[in-house]
Amino acid sequence: MDSLILLKEKLPEMLAEIAAKFTLIGPKEETGFTQFQELDDPSEINLDYLLSRVPPKSLVFQQTETLFTFTKGKEIKVETPKVDSGKRIVFGIRPCDARGYDLLNPVFEGRKEGDYQDLFYVLKRNRSTLIGLSCNEPAVNCFCTSFDDSPASTKHLDLLFTDLGDKFYIDVITKKGEELIENLSKMFSKASEEDLKARNKVEKTSISAITRKMNTEGVTKKLGGMFQHEYWGQVAMRCIGCGICTYLCPTCHCFDIQDESTLKQGGRIRVWDSCMNPEYTHHASGHNPRPSRMNRVRNRVYHKFNFFPRNDGVFGCTGCGRCIDYCPVNIDIINIINDVEEMK
Amino acid sequence: MADNRNLINAAKEIVSREDVKYIIGYKRGTYGFQIMPAFAYNSKDVEGFIFSPLCAKNLTVYPMLEEKLPLKRGEEEDKRKVGIVVKGCDSRAIAQIIQEKGLKREDVVLIGIPCRGVIDSKKLEKMFPKQTELADLEEDEEGNYIITTNKTHKVPKTELISDVCRSCEYPNPVIYDVLIGEKIEDFKIENFERVENLENKSLEERWKYWENHFEKCIRCYACREACPLCYCKECMVDLLEPQWVRRSVDLSENTAWNVMRAFHLAGRCISCGECERACPVNIPLMELNKFIEKEVKEMFDYTSGIDTEEKPLLGMFKPDDPEDFVL
């Protein structure tokens, strides 16, 4: 389908229609930060934000998920909870966060024939249509361009809205996106050459405003020879193990499974967990393969830039910069990788 | 800055001592106004140490984080001292830990710096968004902050100072080995007004207020890791036998976690504000802690982290302790 235009004043109408027909999820302002939530009232949407605090991975990989419920007693019954099947439209997601979804796919959907799939992730992912919002300006620590991506990238979305001032330029990218447009009333017009030029200008301006760059040339191979280097001890000295980097990362996917029950019934739940916790790999025998912060920080950097690329061919990082923004002790992944590149 | 030079000289002297492993101080960060905790092992490393109102981080969290790893054959444990640069509130944390026998006084060498308050990084970011180039902030004599980005700005201190600092009663370190700079007269601006706001709310309003906040908690436990006084080897929330707090992230468990942590800090919290700074979902944790601090003062006339010889509040019993809640 050709690209379209939507006048800004018509946006509330479009959102209202989506909220009425499907489930609308968008960025909402909380106490000083933005978070993706289900919106019953589309006027609550706040597009005046750079990055949501908690990445939208919480929409497909929920923080607390019930895997199954069981009842005890004479006959034990185990049941999978019913998962909603209605369509969800996620509006206003940034291209880097959408890229994060694609990086979670090999983990939860398996890499080859015969691999296990996570039912809950797959169902949620399939019923979500992603409408992206280009970044007119980057945040302080944005570096998506270091991964061959852009603030107006169409690679991982179904539709992409670019703000041109008084109107939105809409790239229709996938069939899912096309279907959604066809499902909505006629409020779109065809985009012109002028509009395309304006959209490209927005992208170019945004890209040139990104100042921080990470040099990733050959870093996977370089890291391969550096596992025992003393650099990791130095970096990890100031880590306090708070785990914020893992909770706010769009591609971190570690989780814990616990049983919660009363006498008669209960369930098994899955919750986010962090590899920065000392107890994370603690065996019952007392042995801990990652006893110190050095092991854990090193494991995290390697997971994103060495293990993930070796298993799946792409870096496990989207360049959103949240880990740099919120690390209380200024552990800066861009600096770390650049330091690694410069080492002999 | 004159003070910086004195700081570096004192640190150099201490780090060159035989019985000191390393010193922890502040250095410039990697972008913008960032400050990073730095570990100096020799005189050369100390050269980058600075101190300014940007240095908000409480460095006393590190001595308790050191891991005791299994030793190689023939290797002996390095039991040397650790040097730390401390502000007023930070030194109270060390005093409190010594009170509780978590550390011995001889384990640490303290470089004390009287502090006039640190900035609130969220307010600073609002004022200077997208500051990628390294920038500086200093305080002048007239109660302003002089901020150097690519231009120079003068901002009244009250617009940027951290909330906890406004009600600070201990700007001077309570224990130290070396003091850098002159002791400061009490400069408390006001009582912690956020606690007064809370007190004026009805019980129902208060409950709704906290419900709103605890719903957003993502149980990342950053508050616990950033707090110098949360150093339990096994936190109550990690225990499985028995399990006090479930792992599910919902309102009930989040409330249990936050309230239990606040109570475990009763009579111990030294108001450095690290927990609130670290929280990614902006929960006003200091309101909880300050509220309890006020009650502790009223009930037991006790202030945490002042005297290392004093016994910890909830670890001792005095015959004249208030008991009007006992039936």
Added chain:
Amino acid sequence: MTEDGTMTGEGMMMGENAYKPGLAKIADITLEATGERAIKTFKLEFLDEDLRKNFTFKPGQFIMVSVLGVGESTFAISSSPTQKGYIEFSAMRYGKHTKALHQKQIGDILGARGPYGNSFPVEKWKGKNILFIGGGIGQAPLRSVINYCIDNRKDYGDLNIIYGARTSKDLCYKDEFSKMAGMDNLQVHLSIDVEEEDWEHYVGFVPSNLMRLKPSPENTIAITCGPPIMIKFVIQDLIELGFKDEQIYTTLEMRMKCGIGMCGRCNIGNLYVCKDGPVFSWDQIKDLEGDM
């Protein structure tokens, strides 16, 4: 595939809940080792008839067993796939879940899902001699291969079992070893770490027993499993005895939660012990950079 979509032995199909266990009854419990670190072998029979008849696996794979409401743990399947209709696993009593497991009686219901992981390449090993070196409860996964080889006796050469534990009370499968005493081309060498009254066999650590016996690497595959430190020394000693990297196999263990390669917990470097393992040959992991 059962009607309610629970686990079969062959892997997942679309629409199934990978975390949902099948229900199994405890058919038998054998107390192998007593004391603080008691070890019990459980024999499980799936309640669902189809599952019970058709559940199949390969030696070396593991299952996730759970006491519903308490937790879930990883256990190597210690019976052989030639033994139909049931599966066995051995559990040492350590933490919250295994303590609850040890309190279960015959007839109680447990949850079990699997089989997961890769397996020992028993097809490739046909015609070879096999050397088993186990320590403590590490013997459990080896027992699966041992019984498989015994049931397919013609396909394999000499079988040598070197097995040790800390004390005679910690030795597992004692009855089975006695039964093996009369078999052709099968030798069992037991040991304990510390001198005991009435102990007729070797006294010393398992690696020392290995060096004392000096088995030949000629046409032999060596498999070892036990505490991490024992595996390290045994592999060093095997190399000294002339075994090549491709001849040495081990099965590793890590803390696991999902068992299917998603929770990210059990990785050693870029390999997940639950997906790329738990069986590894030494040439696969000798240069592996990771935390073990």
